Amino acid sequence: MDTPQVVKLAEGFHLRLAVDNIAWADLGDGAVVIDALEQPELKDEVFAAIRSTLGEKARVRYVLNTHTHYDHVALNEAFVREWGAEVLNFHTARLKADGRWLEGPKRRMRILPMPGCHTEEDCVAWFPSDKILFPGDIFGWGLIPLTRDLRDESALHLVETYRRLIDFGAGAVVPGHGPIARTADLTRWVEYFRGLIATAKAGVAAGRSDDELARDLAPPEDMRSWWRFLQWKHEDSAKKVLRAVRRGRLT
Ligand SMILES: [Zn+2]
Numbered sequence: 001m002d003t004p005q006v007v008k009l010a011e012g013f014h015l016r017l018a019v020d021n022i023a024w025a026d027l028g029d030g031a032v033v034i035d036a037l038e039q040p041e042l043k044d045e046v047f048a049a050i051r052s053t054l055g056e057k058a059r060v061r062y063v064l065n066t067h068t069h070y071d072h073v074a075l076n077e078a079f080v081r082e083w084g085a086e087v088l089n090f091h092t093a094r095l096k097a098d099g100r101w102l103e104g105p106k107r108r109m110r111i112l113p114m115p116g117c118h119t120e121e122d123c124v125a126w127f128p129s130d131k132i133l134f135p136g137d138i139f140g141w142g143l144i145p146l147t148r149d150l151r152d153e154s155a156l157h158l159v160e161t162y163r164r165l166i167d168f169g170a171g172a173v174v175p176g177h178g179p180i181a182r183t184a185d186l187t188r189w190v191e192y193f194r195g196l197i198a199t200a201k202a203g204v205a206a207g208r209s210d211d212e213l214a215r216d217l218a219p220p221e222d223m224r225s226w227w228r229f230l231q232w233k234h235e236d237s238a239k240k241v242l243r244a245v246r247r248g249r250l251t
Pocket of ligand 1: 032067069137
């Protein structure tokens with residue numbers, strides 16, 4: 001992950017895979033870029049990768065930001081200057097609940113707002129013919145993506161949104177950060193999240209100490225290889241759930 005890699009997802013559809021991901025897909029009459037990184041100095045490298053994969057005449061028509069955190073928007077202005085690209089995000093595009101299609105002769109992409117999981121402005125991108133889904137930072141390889149409080153309401157909303165993501169039946173799920181996931185990983189995360197809540201609730205009700213609960217909430221075997229999961233993500237998720245249960249926010 002620390003060495004960026006350009007991966008071909010499909011014909012005319014590429015991903016620069018790194019800690020921060022950026023992808024570009026040829027619609028047939030121009031390309032759409034999904035997310036625009038954190039470091040503006042990557043401009044030349046990214047533009048060269050786009051031209052070497054889509055051809056010297058490549059033109060970027062759209063840049064979608066799945067949300068506008070600083071690590072998803074750094075190259076927006078550069079795309080506007082280079083190609084006159086239209087920047088699409090929750091603020092610029094006024095998306096309706098049923099989203100918006102970007103149509104081209106080669107492929108089409110659906111932008112769907114799914115706010116309230118990571119930020120109030122989350123959008124996902126879906127390519128039906130390639131079966132590729134971009135959930136932005138809603139999926140974080142074990143992270144609870146919420147930037148607002150974890151409580152019954154937000155936990156339910158998160159699980160319901162994951163249900164919608166799973167229903168796409170995507171073959172590849174490209175998160176905002178880290179390796180490519182599968183739909184099965186989305187399903188696994190929901191189970192994991194529910195499992196953490198159930199274990200924390202049962203442990204707190206039984207009067208177990210934080211040390212005992214830390215043992216109850218051990219990282220699951222099959223998720224130990226998830227990206228940065230053992231380094232910090234699992235610990236962070238377990239802590240968030242336990243805190244919410246202790247404060248009576250998850251009932
Ligand atoms: Zn973010």
